[in-house]
Amino acid sequence: MDAVNLKNLAKQLNLSVSTVSKAFRGSYDISEKTRERILSLARELNYQPNPLASSLRTQKSHTIAVIIPEIANNFFTLAINGIESVAQELGYHVLIYITHEDEAKEISFTRLLQSGRVDGVLMSLSKGTRDFSHINRLREMALPLVFFDRIYEEYPTTRITTNDFESGYKATKHLIDQGARRIAHLFLSGNLSIAQKRKQGYLQALDDHKIKRAEKLMVACGNDADENKKLIKACLKKEKPDAIFSSFEKLALLSYEACAELKLRIPEDVKIISFSNLETAPLLNPSLTTITQPAFEIGEQAARALFAALKKNRTAIPDKHIVVDSTLVRRKSTE
Amino acid sequence: MDAVNLKNLAKQLNLSVSTVSKAFRGSYDISEKTRERILSLARELNYQPNPLASSLRTQKSHTIAVIIPEIANNFFTLAINGIESVAQELGYHVLIYITHEDEAKEISFTRLLQSGRVDGVLMSLSKGTRDFSHINRLREMALPLVFFDRIYEEYPTTRITTNDFESGYKATKHLIDQGARRIAHLFLSGNLSIAQKRKQGYLQALDDHKIKRAEKLMVACGNDADENKKLIKACLKKEKPDAIFSSFEKLALLSYEACAELKLRIPEDVKIISFSNLETAPLLNPSLTTITQPAFEIGEQAARALFAALKKNRTAIPDKHIVVDSTLVRRKSTE
DNA sequence: TTGTAAGCGTTATCAT
DNA sequence: ATGATAACGCTTACAA
Numbered sequence: 001m002d003a004v005n006l007k008n009l010a011k012q013l014n015l016s017v018s019t020v021s022k023a024f025r026g027s028y029d030i031s032e033k034t035r036e037r038i039l040s041l042a043r044e045l046n047y048q049p050n051p052l053a054s055s056l057r058t059q060k061s062h063t064i065a066v067i068i069p070e071i072a073n074n075f076f077t078l079a080i081n082g083i084e085s086v087a088q089e090l091g092y093h094v095l096i097y098i099t100h101e102d103e104a105k106e107i108s109f110t111r112l113l114q115s116g117r118v119d120g121v122l123m124s125l126s127k128g129t130r131d132f133s134h135i136n137r138l139r140e141m142a143l144p145l146v147f148f149d150r151i152y153e154e155y156p157t158t159r160i161t162t163n164d165f166e167s168g169y170k171a172t173k174h175l176i177d178q179g180a181r182r183i184a185h186l187f188l189s190g191n192l193s194i195a196q197k198r199k200q201g202y203l204q205a206l207d208d209h210k211i212k213r214a215e216k217l218m219v220a221c222g223n224d225a226d227e228n229k230k231l232i233k234a235c236l237k238k239e240k241p242d243a244i245f246s247s248f249e250k251l252a253l254l255s256y257e258a259c260a261e262l263k264l265r266i267p268e269d270v271k272i273i274s275f276s277n278l279e280t281a282p283l284l285n286p287s288l289t290t291i292t293q294p295a296f297e298i299g300e301q302a303a304r305a306l307f308a309a310l311k312k313n314r315t316a317i318p319d320k321h322i323v324v325d326s327t328l329v330r331r332k333s334t335e
Numbered sequence: 336m337d338a339v340n341l342k343n344l345a346k347q348l349n350l351s352v353s354t355v356s357k358a359f360r361g362s363y364d365i366s367e368k369t370r371e372r373i374l375s376l377a378r379e380l381n382y383q384p385n386p387l388a389s390s391l392r393t394q395k396s397h398t399i400a401v402i403i404p405e406i407a408n409n410f411f412t413l414a415i416n417g418i419e420s421v422a423q424e425l426g427y428h429v430l431i432y433i434t435h436e437d438e439a440k441e442i443s444f445t446r447l448l449q450s451g452r453v454d455g456v457l458m459s460l461s462k463g464t465r466d467f468s469h470i471n472r473l474r475e476m477a478l479p480l481v482f483f484d485r486i487y488e489e490y491p492t493t494r495i496t497t498n499d500f501e502s503g504y505k506a507t508k509h510l511i512d513q514g515a516r517r518i519a520h521l522f523l524s525g526n527l528s529i530a531q532k533r534k535q536g537y538l539q540a541l542d543d544h545k546i547k548r549a550e551k552l553m554v555a556c557g558n559d560a561d562e563n564k565k566l567i568k569a570c571l572k573k574e575k576p577d578a579i580f581s582s583f584e585k586l587a588l589l590s591y592e593a594c595a596e597l598k599l600r601i602p603e604d605v606k607i608i609s610f611s612n613l614e615t616a617p618l619l620n621p622s623l624t625t626i627t628q629p630a631f632e633i634g635e636q637a638a639r640a641l642f643a644a645l646k647k648n649r650t651a652i653p654d655k656h657i658v659v660d661s662t663l664v665r666r667k668s669t670e
Numbered sequence: 671t672t673g674t675a676a677g678c679g680t681t682a683t684c685a686t
Numbered sequence: 687a688t689g690a691t692a693a694c695g696c697t698t699a700c701a702a
Binding site: 053056 | 674
């Protein structure tokens with residue numbers, strides 16, 4: 001069966017291509033009667049306009065790209081859900097690109113997006129990103145870009161995060177209030193601003209409570225889970241922390257495993273709190289105290305910020321930092 | 336800055352558009368010297384070919400669509416990971432569509448894909464799908480389609496699932512071996528073939544062990560979590576099962592909550608086994624015995640099946656059912 | 671109200 | 687080895 005297109009329809013109706021085209025776009029200089037004829041034949045033949053042709057012509061793809069570091073991660077999964085729901089509502093299509101925390105991939109993805117494939121980009125930086133020229137290039141190309149969570153702080157666009165400093169502070173203070181004094185901090189190595197903010201919150205809380213900072217209690221983790229678990233175990237064994245504040249969910253889960261393997265009891269020997277969107281946090285053994293980010297909402301807001309700019313036809317996106325609050329949920333792991 | 340395109344490059348080099356175009360496609364009737372000139376200017380100006388134009392011309396979008404019922408779900412997250420890794424390797428782009436188990440959305444998505452936007456589709460049916468005409472239409476349009484997990488059994492294409500019947504049987508038998516006799520089964524209402532297969536495995540296992548089937552022990556769940564929890568609690572209270580076999584991860588988590596609320600101990604009062612790709616299954620209280628599907632591999636294989644067909648230029652995809660095995664992982668919830 | 675024709679940025683065929 | 691030109695399917699001035 002030959003694809004049905006405008007030319008096709010036009011011929012069968014003895015009309016011109018442009019008349020048919022206009023009918024679909026609800027132009028009011030088409031008579032009610034011919035419009036009816038056109039639409040009815042279109043329905044019958046199940047006509048679908050070719051989006052490539054139309055995008056090429058209008059310079060709008062009605063598609064956005066979402067670039068994230070990983071997807072087997074509850075935060076990003078929820079964020080995508082938020083993004084997708086807005087995209088669906090507004091009739092946009094969503095391309096997904098996963099960098100696996102790799103700067104080289106991030107660079108090559110941004111390259112691919114530079115020529116009309118998408119109208120805009122939502123992005124969360126990968127841990128490995130050290131140089132930002134690929135991102136600045138997007139600005140030169142006037143490709144609208146909104147950051148969420150793992151933002152590029154200096155980039156003049158809308159950037160959405162949670163209150164990371166305050167949350168880091170609150171998490172640490174919570175541990176202190178629960179009696180902890182040797183608090184380890186697990187974070188992801190690299191340049192991520194959110195990791196730094198959380199760490200600063202941690203340090204500030206220590207300072208405010210006259211607890212001495214100790215480099216050895218701050219564990220920079222990488223990409224490899226086994227490696228990370230070793231780092232955590234080493235810290236637990238050598239430094240004997242009485243609590244752990246983990247900046248990233250997966251590091252908390254590794255801590256649970258590490259504690260089990262070292263026969264350390266949670267929370268008796270080690271209290272644990274972590275940034276996390278884990279649905280099963282309440283069901284863990286013991287249930288995990290979390291700093292929970294409103295991930296769906298973050299995705300949603302990022303998408304809305306982007307689409308608002310797209311509607312206004314490539315208006316620059318407001319240069320501002322939107323902060324939504326995380327919530328601390330107390331559970332057994334810090335009791 | 337004006338977008339740099341072929342015409343643009345050609346003018347600056349005093350060459351024709353077609354020469355420049357050929358240079359990029361490594362045509363060998365371009366002299367080494369001019370090719371060098373072209374590529375070097377392209378690099379300098381950071382030229383990126385416009386994929387819309389090129390797709391329109393070649394009738395290949397180098398893009399696939401993935402249609403799934405939900406994304407806040409470890410199985411689908413892992414499957415996407417598998418799909419995306421293959422797509423990345425082969426230079427394809429991935430569009431994501433989430434039906435939220437809604438047939439209407441599934442229909443409208445398949446519509447959108449009918450006119451050149453994508454070269455092929457990977458799909459897992461939504462629970463709500465009762466009519467398949469929208470899917471059959473994709474065949475009429477000769478749009479390559481591969482199913483994974485929630486397959487449309489009658490559709491002549493490659494369909495990838497786990498060994499659902501056997502897994503259902505094995506799960507049930509495991510509960511029986513552990514001493515259970517009143518085994519409830521939680522599944523998703525609707526037409527999903529995998530749900531039916533799993534249930535058949537369950538029933539067969541009961542039959543083989545001379546345990547009487549009981550309608551009231553078979554709980555059909557819907558989309559609403561609260562509603563589902565009520566159903567599960569009602570079953571636990573009225574039917575007093577000594578074990579639960581859950582076909583879907585989220586139903587198992589609700590069962591944990593239900594048991595907690597009813598002060599039922601797992602596994603002493605109720606043993607639980609579930610299909611699940613939960614990373615935290617070993618960390619739950621108690622750890623959850625699972626039937627784990629090789630989700631990443633399923634996604635990967637589905638993608639490979641699709642791309643193989645695409646490479647051969649719209650050859651029909653082999654009509655076959657690929658079965659990969661799930662594994663039963665024994666943990667405390669069924670001890 | 672309808673039609674003509676140019677053009678979006680490519681690729682591919684056919685000349686030169 | 688290079689170039690002119692016609693598509694791909696659509697939108698949009700502008701003309702009729």
